[in-house]
Amino acid sequence: MGVSRRFVDREEELRALDECFSARPCLAVVYGRRRAGKTRLVLEWLGRLGAPSVYYHAVPAGHEVNLSGLASSISQQMGLGVFERIRFETLDVLLETLASMKPDSIVVIDEFTYWVRGEPRVTGELQRFVDHTLPSTRMTLVLVGSLVGVMMGSVLGSGSPLYGRARLKMRVEPLKPWYVTLLHPRLGLEDAVRVYGLFGGIPYYHAMVEEGWGLREVLERLVVSPYTPLKDELIFLLRDEFQNPAPYYSILEALAAGKTRVSEISQYTGIPVQHLPRYLSTLEMLGFAERVVPLGSKRGWWRLRDPIARTWFRIVKPLQPLIEAGRVEEAVEKARELLERMMGEVFEEIAYEYVRWMASTGRLRYTRLGRWARRGTEIDMLAVDEEARTVHAFEVKWGVIDEREAERIARRLEAKLSETPYRDWEHKLHVITRRLEGEPPPGVKVHTLNDMPFKRP
Template sequence: MFVNRLSELDLLEKRFASGKAEFFVLYGRRRVGKTELMARFCEGKRAVFFVSDLGSEISLRTALSSSINATIYGPGQLDAVYSSWEALFQALSQAAQKERLVVVLDEFPYMVTAHPPLASILQKSWDQTLKNSQVMLILCGSYIGMMEETVLGYHAPLYGRRTAQYLLEPLQFIDARQFYPSFSKEDQVRAYAVYGGTPAYLHTIEPHKSLKENIQENILTRGSYLYDEVHFILQQELREPRNYFAILQAIAAGKTRLNEIKQATGIDGATSYLDTLQQLHLIERLVPVTETQPQKSRRGIYRLKDHYLRFWFRYVLPNRSQLERGGTNFILENQVLPEFDHFSSLAFEEICQQYFWRNGLSGKLSFLPEKISRWWSANEEIDLIVVGEKDAILVECKWSNQPVGTKILADLERKAHLVERELGDRKIQFALCSRTGFTPQLIEISTKRSDTLLLDLNQILEN
């Protein structure tokens, strides 16, 4: 199942039709769908599609030679192995002199690991021949740090050669929900809280089964694809997975500030590990939305960015002993389900954030958002603030089985006084997002005010 990615395909198609050599860099965390996107883009095109592995230099050159020969001469027509990488790139240049040729080198960092001079060789080949051909070269990679080191960074051999680059993000809720259309709207939000927008994880969902059954059979059951996924990801991407694992575990347990993480893990050099985890898009550093210098802010906190990591560290890892012994149903009924709605509340907040971005950028809000994120002080917090040039909307997101009433609006108005100095002279409005709707009293009040917006689950999900 291939969902959305329309803007990404459109960007690739425009580059394909440019009439000149293209050097496109596509990167993003593992499992996010880069290879599937490339496969869809290459359909019906003259293309060399090569997915690298952790093999040796000669094995990779042999495999890529075979892919090139099959595209240029036809399958089984030529078995020759190019004697060097220079000769291989020269063959690609010659094949693209008169006709567009797409060349996808997927997991390019693996190739550089097998043969470190490769980036410099490609740079020389690009400068001498490839840039004057009709080639569309696409380099893909999962480890963002290494992609920056070998391709994107200022000191990288290939710096300045790219004609376009794109960071492929996980799917947003509006697209992710297409993997489970049979679920109720509330279970769609809960499913997003568990699986997030990572296509590889979404593909494990069996939509004819309930969300509860999917979690029990495809996550909590020993031997299922997602049961050991976190271990596999860290082992594939990182040289010292033990330290990274300890940091992720600390953040999942609520240790969100740098000093707290250092104390919980005993790792003095935690900052460098945190930077790598951010490059892998496994965690994110958040600061209050009103901060003018986010990188220098002392109010920053760390949070697991990947939804499935949150679920795994919350419910799989702590209950590993019982799960190993077949206690899946017990853990589901006694650990997961009793606090499932509390766990899902953060995902609902993110869905609301996506809603305001989508409506702001499409002109459905009264102003164009510049930033949308959380705000907090020592003892107070606001779920979201939509910040524009002259306006701001303070948003409360309630994933509760009780209708939202007037007390919530009054409390949000009180918090407005706490943040108004940081918002300057922006005109403040209010929005309440509720899973279960609103009390008649609040609905009546909102109809008499022009600064208050009420959004129930149907409005948020269907808009």
């Protein structure tokens, strides 16, 4: 650990921050799941900008502590010693003082949501500054926060004094799968994708993988080790966000166990059905869970979306007894099997990204994209082009397939399509698979990992 990895992607995010800066005065709000790479992004941006700036990392403490912390950052980073000597009582006065001395300052307050939680009045103070002083300066103010609930409620929400005032609101999402090859340039493509399966696009966990490790070492050191950093991670993430994480944890466990309908989740968790929508939509807002509504249906179901929650429930937790008994070899082997089983679901997510990428680069057109599920007929993915009356049907398979299997899949897809309202449209059949042995059969397009836009190290 500690090795600072090559910085990957985030081109759009950097551009958005640049635009905010060019249009200064500007207030930007950057938020997103813990560990998503917000701090690194902002520091990278400051580094590229090369202009003098203040970066303050707020702490989960009271107002005084954060005010004096920010003041001493200003003193040290901008060489304004006077900030060390004044005792500020509100954030607006502090920032006004800075604006009067350096009207073109760039100020980043990281973990602003901790500050808000410690002293909710801080948003009102900031609003006073943003309304009264900021417009007559050339300042750039960037607020960063990882408590998504606090950010969306107390900072960006309609009840917040800051509502509607940020010029840039940016949610930092996990990295796209295509970058995993850059994060692990020495792993082969397939194993790099497996590591993506374990950690998703969340750079923090990838950064723990040391140079030269193979998949085995990743599993041994980071997944089934008694000291696995994943052990308390989910609980930490939930505790950070919620005062009472218990119902949320139970719901995620239910989802991991394949309970996808509200009634099933209720039965599994003991939480009354009428309370579940609120919990589920909070989990959805935070990115932990997702509602899936297939095309051609109104009835949806819920699925687990967070990669760390998935790895925890599907791999780490079931292996705890083996791990605790010190049976490392067995645990590594089992972890491999469990991961391979989980990859089906991971690969389907990657396949959706791939199809979105194909559309964004003009390789395919659709007006609607989603699963098909009606009356017992299920199709992994349909990309429907309503204008051209063309439907692309996809089967997604992490396994390695040969020509004959591809042909069988294609025939099956064709049969399923005849049970949809698209039976008379033009049909294009696709198989997305890890690898194809042999030649692609006629009449079906086979896409493999090699066709996907993974970045070449």
